[in-house]
Amino acid sequence: MPKVLRLHTLPEDEKILRAPNAEVNFPLTVEIKELIEDMKLTVRKAPGIGLAAPQVGHNLMLAIIHLEEFGIESFALINPKVISRSIKKTALEEGCLSIPKVFGDVKRPAKVEVVGFTEDGRKVHLKGEKLFAKVLQHEIDHLNGILIQDKFEK
Numbered sequence: 360m361p362k363v364l365r366l367h368t369l370p371e372d373e374k375i376l377r378a379p380n381a382e383v384n385f386p387l388t389v390e391i392k393e394l395i396e397d398m399k400l401t402v403r404k405a406p407g408i409g410l411a412a413p414q415v416g417h418n419l420m421l422a423i424i425h426l427e428e429f430g431i432e433s434f435a436l437i438n439p440k441v442i443s444r445s446i447k448k449t450a451l452e453e454g455c456l457s458i459p460k461v462f463g464d465v466k467r468p469a470k471v472e473v474v475g476f477t478e479d480g481r482k483v484h485l486k487g488e489k490l491f492a493k494v495l496q497h498e499i500d501h502l503n504g505i506l507i508q509d510k511f512e513k
């Protein structure tokens with residue numbers, strides 16, 4: 360049965376949240392498949408709309424996108440990269456499960472294109488706009504050790 364993982368938060372877990380994240384190899388190990396199921400449960404219970412592996416103490420290029428209420432089924436995104444960003448940027452108030460009670464406006468490209476892999480090793484090319492674009496960028500930032508507070512509008 361999947362279990363809820365401990366959320367790593369600032370300030371005590373900053374080292375893990377800032378550490379480099381390793382690419383995930385395919386086929387996935389049993390441990391990584393379990394981690395994905397545990398992360399899906401953890402983000403649902405939090406509740407959150409995205410969760411990156413370093414937020415639960417694993418420095419891997421892996422994130423869960425959980426936007427079911429927007430019609431996108433919860434999925435694992437592995438080794439993702441942003442390959443294109445719109446010139447137009449929009450600001451949105453963001454929070455982060457790793458930074459409790461802190462919210463701030465973050466300005467990001469309104470649309471992005473991302474490539475990555477699903478848990479069955481299939482390559483995906485995602486085109487995100489609106490909230491989907493923001494979540495993709497927020498989670499990929501985590502995989503590069505970047506947190507929202509680094510991007511708050513001054």
Ligand SMILES: [Zn+2]
Nearest residue numbers: 454455456457
């Ligand atoms: Zn976050």
